[in-house]
Ligand code: PEP
């Protein structure tokens with residue numbers, strides 16, 4: 227039977243595919259397809275892991291002290307039995323053989339199937355056996371981690387990309403939650419869509435999904451409970467709806483919409499190299515937001531005239547606690563700078579914390595993160611200033627990259643003038659260290675993100691201190707309205723149209739323009755066509771967004787007349803319902 231699950235649209239378009247359910251705790255398990263000629267080797271990898279775990283369990287049983295409770299030996303027997311049970315071992319092989327999943331993915335897929343069966347059991351004793359299966363799978367995963375493909379003695383490197391197996395069926399990831407650090411691993415992955423139970427529209431998980439330009443729905447509360455492994459799903463990324471096992475008529479309707487959006491995309495793509503100039507001749511800078519150096523190629527391809535935000539913290543994730551040193555960071559920044567072919571690259575110093583914790587954080591630190599309010603905690607520039615050695619290392623790496631092109635440094639979440647002073651001192655020290663070492667660097671502009679209301683209110687002082695500012699609307703909305711941007715329970719209150727938010731943005735842009743300082747918006751508002759007219763009316767001429775959004779925003783810019791837009795700005799800013807007012811006044815004279 228077809229059902230619908232509702233959530234929040236975070237990345238547009240329609241995706242149609244088979245559901246792949248992934249437990250949150252196992253999202254970081256590798257997901258890739260193995261090439262047809264490596265399937266038997268992958269099954270052999272699984273068999274070897276099973277043997278190793280069986281030997282481990284038998285040894286545990288053999289060496290059990292005499293005084294150990296007898297149930298313990300019984301438990302080990304249960305685990306040994308589960309290890310060889312066909313519903314685990316046999317079915318996992320089928321995922322590998324028929325779907326070409328790697329062993330880890332196949333195991334977690336089968337675990338999801340079994341976990342559901344256990345959950346539905348009437349008998350409490352049997353229901354509790356789920357924990358045993360989980361423990362056995364955990365042991366197998368641990369053992370498989372020792373024979374990761376590509377490592378010496380392991381099987382060859384994985385084949386990534388959809389359609390490697392016979393069925394060629396697209397896949398859609400369904401999970402309770404996906405941390406931004408895990409989401410980034412899916413960037414070059416096999417999934418054509420995402421659904422998560424939790425998350426807000428501008429949570430970093432949603433932002434990364436958007437940057438992948440594939441349809442996604444977050445905050446679909448019951449999705450991972452209602453959807454089953456292998457169900458057919460339609461993700462309507464515009465409406466925020468997931469249709470589970472759609473009827474043939476509904477499916478056909480969505481296939482039609484999918485084709486329509488592909489045509490629309492191709493049409494917009496033709497604007498790629500058209501300069502973004504308004505009807506009244508105002509040039510507008512459309513920049514790209516990137517997470518990894520490789521994204522720079524997509525930015526150039528999309529016609530971006532530079533990178534307005536490189537979220538450098540993603541270089542610090544998924545590293546099992548080992549952080550990138552100066553040289554590694556330098557290589558990453560240089561790669562982005564070189565890929566941008568002379569266009570400016572704005573690198574933000576790490577914005578660690580809140581929903582982007584470092585994986586090197588100890589369990590105690592993580593508890594701390596969870597117990598208190600992480601969005602108000604030691605994040606972004608606060609974290610960098612608390613780790614001065616690491617901060618200078620990052621600054622040195624950025625400075626060194628400036629010898630290869632135009633680099634701008636952007637400081638996140640500044641609110642205090644003391645943070646400005648300490649940042650400048652760190653930068654001066656980093657330069658001195660490079661001078662002492664005889665290393666080259668170029669002239670680098672330094673800017674502040676305006677994303678805390680305190681900074682927006684005292685914007686003039688920040689403009690005096692910095693070369694440019696970039697408005698981080700995602701956090702500015704979060705902190706102005708006291709709404710956790712990652713919490714779907716309050717997402718209905720996360721309102722970019724709130725008059726207080728608009729007034730802070732308008733004042734920041736006006737003051738920056740009056741002070742002849744560069745100002746751009748790099749939050750999600752910049753890539754949302756619903757705000758383009760309004761931001762142009764406020765005097766914004768620099769927008770930074772996911773590369774995939776550039777063409778749509780450019781189309782909007784090409785049709786705008788900024789003089790007429792500006793004349794209606796006050797009416798919008800003073801309205802109780804600015805969204806309605808903006809639609810009424812701006813649409814009257816924007817050519818469509
Ligand atoms: C913002 O807050 O608007 C922003 C661009 O930074 P991030 O989304 O990474 O917090």
Ligand code: MG
Nearest residue numbers: 677698700701
């Ligand atoms: Mg921010």
